[in-house]
Amino acid sequence: MAVAAAARPAPRETSTVRRSRLTALLLPGYAHLVILWLFLPIIVMIAFAFNDTHGRYNFAWTGFTLRWFAHPFNIPTLTSAAVTSLWTALTATLISTCIGTMLALAAHRYDFRGKTLIDAVLIMNIAASEVVVGSALLTLFVTYGVGLGATTVVLSQVMFSIPFVAITVRARLAGFDPALEEAAQDLGASPLATFFLVTLPVIFPGVLAAALLALAICLDDYVITSFVAGNVQTFPLWVYGATREGVPPQVNVIGTLIFTAGVLIAVGGAGFRSWRARQFARESSSPIG
Amino acid sequence: MATASVGIRRPAFAARWGRALAPYFLVFPGAGWLAVFFLFPLFTLAITSLMSGDFIAGFVFTWNIGNYAYGLNLYAPQYLHSLEFGGSATLIAFLLAYPAAYWIAFHAGPRKSAYLLIVLLPFFVSFVLRTLSWETLMGDDGPILSPLKSAHILPPDFRILATPVAVTFGLAYTFFPYMLLPIYASLEKIDRRLVEAAEDLFANKVEVFRRVIFPLSIPGVFAGVLLTGIPATADFVNQVLLGGVGTTMIGRVIEQQFVANTNYPLAAALAFVFMLGLLAMLIAYQRLFGTEELMRAR
Numbered sequence: 193m194a195v196a197a198a199a200r201p202a203p204r205e206t207s208t209v210r211r212s213r214l215t216a217l218l219l220p221g222y223a224h225l226v227i228l229w230l231f232l233p234i235i236v237m238i239a240f241a242f243n244d245t246h247g248r249y250n251f252a253w254t255g256f257t258l259r260w261f262a263h264p265f266n267i268p269t270l271t272s273a274a275v276t277s278l279w280t281a282l283t284a285t286l287i288s289t290c291i292g293t294m295l296a297l298a299a300h301r302y303d304f305r306g307k308t309l310i311d312a313v314l315i316m317n318i319a320a321s322e323v324v325v326g327s328a329l330l331t332l333f334v335t336y337g338v339g340l341g342a343t344t345v346v347l348s349q350v351m352f353s354i355p356f357v358a359i360t361v362r363a364r365l366a367g368f369d370p371a372l373e374e375a376a377q378d379l380g381a382s383p384l385a386t387f388f389l390v391t392l393p394v395i396f397p398g399v400l401a402a403a404l405l406a407l408a409i410c411l412d413d414y415v416i417t418s419f420v421a422g423n424v425q426t427f428p429l430w431v432y433g434a435t436r437e438g439v440p441p442q443v444n445v446i447g448t449l450i451f452t453a454g455v456l457i458a459v460g461g462a463g464f465r466s467w468r469a470r471q472f473a474r475e476s477s478s479p480i481g
Numbered sequence: 482m483a484t485a486s487v488g489i490r491r492p493a494f495a496a497r498w499g500r501a502l503a504p505y506f507l508v509f510p511g512a513g514w515l516a517v518f519f520l521f522p523l524f525t526l527a528i529t530s531l532m533s534g535d536f537i538a539g540f541v542f543t544w545n546i547g548n549y550a551y552g553l554n555l556y557a558p559q560y561l562h563s564l565e566f567g568g569s570a571t572l573i574a575f576l577l578a579y580p581a582a583y584w585i586a587f588h589a590g591p592r593k594s595a596y597l598l599i600v601l602l603p604f605f606v607s608f609v610l611r612t613l614s615w616e617t618l619m620g621d622d623g624p625i626l627s628p629l630k631s632a633h634i635l636p637p638d639f640r641i642l643a644t645p646v647a648v649t650f651g652l653a654y655t656f657f658p659y660m661l662l663p664i665y666a667s668l669e670k671i672d673r674r675l676v677e678a679a680e681d682l683f684a685n686k687v688e689v690f691r692r693v694i695f696p697l698s699i700p701g702v703f704a705g706v707l708l709t710g711i712p713a714t715a716d717f718v719n720q721v722l723l724g725g726v727g728t729t730m731i732g733r734v735i736e737q738q739f740v741a742n743t744n745y746p747l748a749a750a751l752a753f754v755f756m757l758g759l760l761a762m763l764i765a766y767q768r769l770f771g772t773e774e775l776m777r778a779r
Contacts, residue, residue, distance in 0.1 A: 223585065227581070251617050328525065330739055332522040412608050439613060454606075
């Protein structure tokens with residue numbers, strides 16, 4: 193009886209061990225396959241930037257060349273679309289970073305009437321479907337006779353990037369000690385001086401991250417921008433329009449360059465953060481005095 | 482002594498007013514911008530949807546409810562396609578994102594943030610370009626199908642591109658981060674002591690997952706479903722580039738009615754109906770879970 197009871201758990205134990213060994217391979221394998229799936233189109237995009245294509249279409253592999261990298265900007269309309277993308281997105285980012293940071297500061301620091309309403313509008317804005325927002329903006333501009341163009345693109349891009357900035361900066365502010373601001377004010381700093389000398393330096397990483405996020409969203413936007421752009425072409429609009437006649441390899445080259453820049457910024461940022469964390473750990477662990 | 486107290490009281494009075502108004506100074510530009518370019522346009526959209534007339538002669542507000550009846554009648558299949566493709570794409574994104582997020586949150590160890598970054602890197606590439614790459618990948622003579630066809634594993638007329646499958650997978654890919662991030666956030670914040678407690682109480686790995694980890698991650702799952710489902714249902718870029726005849730979704734119809742046909746009232750009615758449907762989903766979500774997880778997700 194006692195022997196049987198002692199013997200019983202043994203086979204169960206080996207089966208769970210075997211099972212956990214299987215899952216130990218299964219789960220990471222699955223996760224890595226998902227990551228591979230995520231990178232498939234990126235690999236294709238980069239590969240076809242080196243494709244020695246001669247026809248209008250860049251769908252079939254015909255050999256390796258570097259000539260598209262030698263002249264990435266020799267399609268004037270594409271280049272001007274990329275330039276338009278860049279300056280409209282930068283303008284929109286600048287405006288929405290200021291406005292969004294102000295919203296985040298207000299929400300972090302004060303309780304005021306309408307705070308929950310503003311939160312609800314921010315959430316609605318993020319969750320709203322782009323087709324609806326784009327059509328709504330188009331009816332607004334048409335109703336009031338506002339000509340479509342770069343201005344309406346910037347106005348719209350500011351609108352949909354404000355919530356992302358506000359939420360990102362607010363997350364950073366959550367760890368911000370209000371005693372620092374009070375100390376500055378006790379020492380005679382004006383509210384503005386307090387903001388620029390104390391608050392901004394502390395929350396700057398958050399503001400920068402928010403600005404980069406806003407820039408990425410504005411640069412990438414197709415749907416809303418397509419509704420309000422009129423005859424103006426941004427990079428995504430140009431690429432989408434070119435799909436019918438065949439997309440030239442220069443698009444892949446520009447895409448590869450943007451991807452590389454994004455990777456460098458992200459990896460550099462992550463590296464900087466971990467370096468600073470190590471530095472901070474070393475400083476706080478070293479004996480003082 | 483008396484003058485000193487007066488001297489103190491005055492700035493205090495001004496400061497009190499300043500303090501009362503300060504939040505509104507900070508809020509005004511953002512709230513104003515969102516009111517003019519987000520909330521008010523929804524009103525002009527509703528007004529436009531009740532107009533009649535045409536682009537040349539001009540549109541007039543006539544309480545023309547006919548736009549709704551006409552639009553819903555004519556484009557019911559496209560609404561259904563949107564729900565079908567958007568829904569399946571959300572499911573696929575969930576099936577791909579949850580195990581990956583789970584593995585990163587619980588088993589990636591010190592490389593956790595590195596893996597999270599790697600997962601998000603592809604999304605630095607422009608959305609249109611990524612979709613275009615899928616068009617190349619899934620093409621009839623593309624790098625996946627053409628070797629399988631020449632090896633006679635697949636019949637020569639087999640295709641993925643221009644089918645609902647292509648559209649669904651394209652949508653799942655496009656909105657993948659919106660599924661992964663909230664799920665990851667909710668898994669990441671689970672108190673590890675709860676998992677240890679369950680293990681101490683002799684729960685096996687499956688039971689720990691089923692009875693502790695998964696229930697605690699449900700808010701993240703729902704946030705992910707919402708943040709993936711809404712844009713996936715509305716999107717038309719994937720459908721135009723990867724779909725074919727008979728895969729048209731409502732987003733494409735709305736865009737075409739606005740841009741190509743300039744039938745603004747009909748397009749506005751179609752968009753407004755779509756928005757009301759999504760709003761109903763959002764309100765149901767808010768009632769169930771609040772907005773906290775959505776704020777965290779981004």
